[in-house]
Amino acid sequence: MLESITPEKLMELQGATDRAQVAMGMTFNVYHENKGVEKILPLDIIPRIISGKEWSIVERGLKQRIRALNLFIDDIYNNQKILKDKIVPEDMVYSSGNFLKPLVGMTPPKGVWCHISGSDLVRDEKGDFYVLEDNLRVPSGVSYLLENREILKRVFPTTFRGMNVRHVSDYPNMLFRMLQQLSGKENPVVGLLTPGIYNSAYFEHSYLALLMGIELVVGQDLVVNNDKVYMKTTKGLHQVDVIYRRIDDTFLDPEVFNPNSMLGAKGLFQAYKKGNLALANAPGTGVADDKAIYAYVPRIIKYYLNEEPIIHNVKTHICAEKEGLNYVLQHIEDLVVKETNAAGGYGMMIGPKSTKEEHEKFRALVKANPRNYIAQPTLALSTVPTLVNDLIEPRHVDLRPFILYGEDIEVLPGALTRVALKKGSLVVNSSQGGGSKDTWVLYE
Amino acid sequence: MxxxxxxxxxxxxxxxxxxxxxxxxxxxxxxxxxxxxxxxxxxxxxxxxxxxxxxxxxxxxxxxxxxxxxxxxxxxxxxxxxxxxxxxxxxxxxxxxxxxxxxxxxxxxxxxxxxxxxxxxxxxxxxxxxxxxxxxxxxxxxxxxxxxxxxVARTEGWYFVRLGQFLERADKTSRILDVKYHILLPSPKEVGTTLDILHWMALLKSVSGFNIYRQVYGNIEPAKIVEFLVLNKYFPRSIYYCLAEAEDCLQKIYGSASKGYRNSAEKRLGSLCSQLEYSDVNDVISLGLHEFLDDLQLKINHISDAIHNNFFRIGDSLSKKQQTQ
Incomplete structure (x- = not known):
């Protein structure tokens, strides 16, 4: 396909794409920089293609993984069988900042906790998929997936038609249906709760609210009265039944969690507990996507489903375990060390790409607080062709598919491919110089 | 909304x-x-x-x-x-x-x-x-x-944009007119001279009203210009026209069709509209144009305050009650 297009034409198309993104205001704010710093997530116009056969493995593997993780969360907040059977060490759960005591004894409607998730996958040099991490709290990126597809359809209309690409445009309907089903009411009022305009994912929040036709609310729009949640409207108070919240657990309700939170609403958790409000995702899911728990996921799958994992984990050394700690301290130069509670490519060190000083710094950090760290071998991550200046060069990528868990588990047939635009770089996060690609999942 | x-x-x-x-x-x-x-x-x-x-x-x-x-x-x-x-x-x-x-x-x-x-x-x-x-x-x-x-669909949001737009335009037309008060002629004798007329023409052009004024009123006369910019019922930048449009928006938002008022914003805006509707230009000039415009700008601010209280601050009392609990 690429052979039929000249490099000049490709560059021209790429330029048009960049301009379209700015004109559409598809921007995100970068954390830790002054407000008003708006950047686009660069879209590389060369799509990444995944065959139907490869995708069916991804799809089955993700369904299995999410089903097991959901059972794990439910167990942790209720019977704790997996802890009693010593499959996962108790203190690994309790020491996690993501284990939320107020949720103990809770079972959300239909037993579903992680309604929307997005696990990050990578491929090795043989083409096998591995799970790099799970995102069971508030995964973002789906708006870029949807917009990238819209742009590519404009850039490559004829190629697109001939390729039999599975469509992704049903996502807002899938999501809306799933959210509505969380309430027992016939026509529930659904809202999307955002931290506001300065959040890096604000574009996505407003985009999804628009596509679903639901209210985009911030904390100040909500008020709780008699354990029911209301929106303040021009015509008075209006009850909300379901909230797709895009703020972290601990900001949901200053009465129960972080008392300084201005993002949530006082009394919201009580309304949730009483069953007057459904939340997606349920609070407390972070206990299962903690980077320290990640290492146990294969055992978790085996324990609840009695199945072997279809998609494997990347081998992980747990610094909290003595054996793991010793190995990490000895081989830190060859490993990727990650902080268990950090995200967005922060708080990590890639051994082979770091200096001696950095190795020593992380050695000391790990030693001082082993619970906070895990380490993995540096993978020979797969690369895909990417347009760099006027040349097509290989660049490292990962893959973030999106999974919805309502009446059943559905995997959107498409994904956000994040690409490390810097030569040789393995970090694909948008905040660290990453870009994205459209991912074409084929019917066959 | x-x-x-x-x-x-x-x-x-x-x-x-x-x-x-x-x-x-x-x-x-x-x-x-x-x-x-x-x-x-x-x-x-x-x-x-x-x-x-x-x-x-x-x-x-x-x-x-x-x-x-x-x-x-x-x-x-x-x-x-x-x-x-x-x-x-x-x-x-x-x-x-x-x-x-x-x-x-x-x-x-x-x-x-x-x-x-x-x-x-x-x-x-x-x-x-x-x-x-x-x-x-x-x-x-x-x-x-x-x-x-x-x-844009003609639902609540549309009428709030238009409400803001027309109140702002009414205020700005009054200020454009007020520029004339502030402009210094070289001496009082210059009133009615070419320079003075030049100013008035510039003023009409700034509201895209020069040609229509000529067609309807003819000569450049200050009193007629004031009538045109304050009281005219058909020119979309005249103060009366803007306020009447704003009043219509407010009624659409509230769903009020009949006469009278249902909230303080409608009351204030409605009475200002009526005041203009039943005024002629001599009423304006005898009060003093600058004084009249000053008073008008103040009333528009009060209308805006009432809009805030009636539509934007509606659930705040409940939030405040909870904060003090």
Missing amino acids: LSRVAESIYWLGRYVERAENYARFIDVNFNLMLDLPPGLKEQWEPLIAATGDLDSYKGRFENFDRLETIYFLAFDLKNPNSMFSCISKARENARTVREKITKESWEKLNEVYLFMKEGVGNEIWKQEDPREFINSVKYKIQLLYGIGDNS
């Missing part, structure tokens, strides 16, 4: 309209200065005075040079009412309610913002003649209005 969203949309309408009016102010004053007889100093101070930001200007600039006043009115982010400030705030508001406005409207507004930003980068105010740029901004805003006219 969420109160916060309604408030953002209402101010979106006001900010965009304010920016468009400032573009008119600048363009027309620039033109007027070109027509001045030799030996007369350019007058930019009256323009600043009419915007109500004279004190803030004096605190930062020494002279009323063309370059500095244009910078202050169009590009200065430290002036909260400059065109660039208004466009930035309008875009910020639009961003917070982006799911409520059409894609075309958002993209056009974003374009106006990017255009202004580029203008700041190019230091347009230093150009010999910035009118082309200023007028481009005006036309882009009018395009935005055109897009709205043809693509």
